[in-house]
Amino acid sequence: MRDTPLLVALDVDGTLIHHDGSVSSRVEDVVRRLEGLPHVRVVVATGRSVVATMPILEHFGLRTHGRPVVCSNGAVTVEVDDDQDGGFRLLDVVTFDPAPAVSLVRRELPGAIVAVEEVGVGFKVSTPFPEGELWGEQTVVPMEELLSQPVTRVTFRDPNSTSEEFSDLVERIGLHGVSYAVGWSAWLDLAPEGVSKASALEQVRRRLGVEPHRTVAVGDQRNDVEMLVWAARGYAMGQAPAEVVQAADRMTGPVEEDGLVDALEQVLEELA
Numbered sequence: 001m002r003d004t005p006l007l008v009a010l011d012v013d014g015t016l017i018h019h020d021g022s023v024s025s026r027v028e029d030v031v032r033r034l035e036g037l038p039h040v041r042v043v044v045a046t047g048r049s050v051v052a053t054m055p056i057l058e059h060f061g062l063r064t065h066g067r068p069v070v071c072s073n074g075a076v077t078v079e080v081d082d083d084q085d086g087g088f089r090l091l092d093v094v095t096f097d098p099a100p101a102v103s104l105v106r107r108e109l110p111g112a113i114v115a116v117e118e119v120g121v122g123f124k125v126s127t128p129f130p131e132g133e134l135w136g137e138q139t140v141v142p143m144e145e146l147l148s149q150p151v152t153r154v155t156f157r158d159p160n161s162t163s164e165e166f167s168d169l170v171e172r173i174g175l176h177g178v179s180y181a182v183g184w185s186a187w188l189d190l191a192p193e194g195v196s197k198a199s200a201l202e203q204v205r206r207r208l209g210v211e212p213h214r215t216v217a218v219g220d221q222r223n224d225v226e227m228l229v230w231a232a233r234g235y236a237m238g239q240a241p242a243e244v245v246q247a248a249d250r251m252t253g254p255v256e257e258d259g260l261v262d263a264l265e266q267v268l269e270e271l272a
Contacts, residue, residue, distance in 0.1 A: 003039050006272055007210040008264070009070070009201050009227060011219035012046040012056055014255050015237055023059060030264045031060050037272055041208050045070040045197040047181065047189060047223050050078055050120055052135030054087055063087065068207065073181060073223050074200035075152040075191050076119055086120050092203065093119060095150035096192040101178045102147055102154055105188070108169055112158040114143070116151040129157055156188040163187070181223030189223065198226035216271065218263050220244065220255065233271070235263040 010016055016031070017023050035042045042062060046053055050071045057063035057080065067080045068091065075095070078088040098116060106112065115123040115134060122136025123129075124146055129138065134155075158166070166182045179191040197219075205215060217227045220237035221244060228234030228247040236245045238254030245251055250266075253259030 002272060004214060005039050005041060005208060005210040006037075006214045006216070006267075007041045007043060007201075007205055007208060008034060008267060009043045009045045009197070009215070009217040009231065010260070011197075011217075011221070011224050011227075012044060012048055012053065014220035014239065015218055015260055016044075016056065016060070018255055024258045024261075026258045026261045028060060030261050030268075031062075034264055034268060034272065035061065040272055041210065043068055043070065043201065043204055045074075045201055045217070045219075045227060047071075047073045049117055049122070049135060050076060050086070050088055051122060068204045070197055070200040070204065072117060072119075072153045073179075073189055073191050074196045074198070076117075077200045077204065088120070090119070092200065093152060094192045094195050095152050096178060096190075098151050098154045098190065099147040101175050101190050104173055104175065105156055105169070108173055109156065109158055109161070111160070112156045114146060115155045115157070116146050117153045117155075119152060123155070130159065133157065152191070154190040156190075181221070196226040197224065198230035201227060201230060214271075216267055218252070218260060233267075 013019060034040055048071060053069060053071050063080055065080055069078050077092040079091050081089040113129055114126040117123055122138055123134050124139050124141045126143055163182050166188050170180055177193050179193055179195050181189045213232045215231045216233045217231035218235040219227055220240045225244055225247045234248040236248035236251045238259045252263040
């Protein structure tokens, strides 16, 4: 059993790397050890855009040809391919009409900054986001243009609110026809209904020929809940909110204490 294919799905921010972008050498080492096993498939599954994810793959030695990568909370799945522009090839892109949900949120938060993703390029934004929060190009356009065509993701940012206030807002107004995730800061992502890291990872699992009971996932935020439930063994990082911990099978240490190291050491000892 231990030498049969094993899929290990890893979140990025708050799991692989600290929220300030720093990387622990211990985390880097254990990821490389796991990736070095021929039957293990390490798959990054992140809310980041493709543009923001490629440097992470490079840093951890995961930018290898043919590797699937789940981005944009499952709305975009790519395969590493350095022969293509940007170093990737699109495998799956799921879009939705953003107008109804955006109108609903903006009635409650008229001052929120809005961004829609341009896959492989960056974002169209209503107003520039704070420096360092979005990777790729930011193009300021009228709201009508933001909502004029189907998109993979819409992001709201309100520096004057908290993540708790965003969660309360979503519960109060109700959002239909979309999936949503509230970030660790005052950040709200909308995605196509039914789309999550889990839905994309299930397609990756089938494509790689990995059995369902040979799946592991590690994450720390609300956009990881479905992924942790999907995995045969899900680990919540130590700083995760209560609902994320409840979705997981096990809990490891917080990112500040290299919690991913403890989780992956268990995987190496028990599963790999």
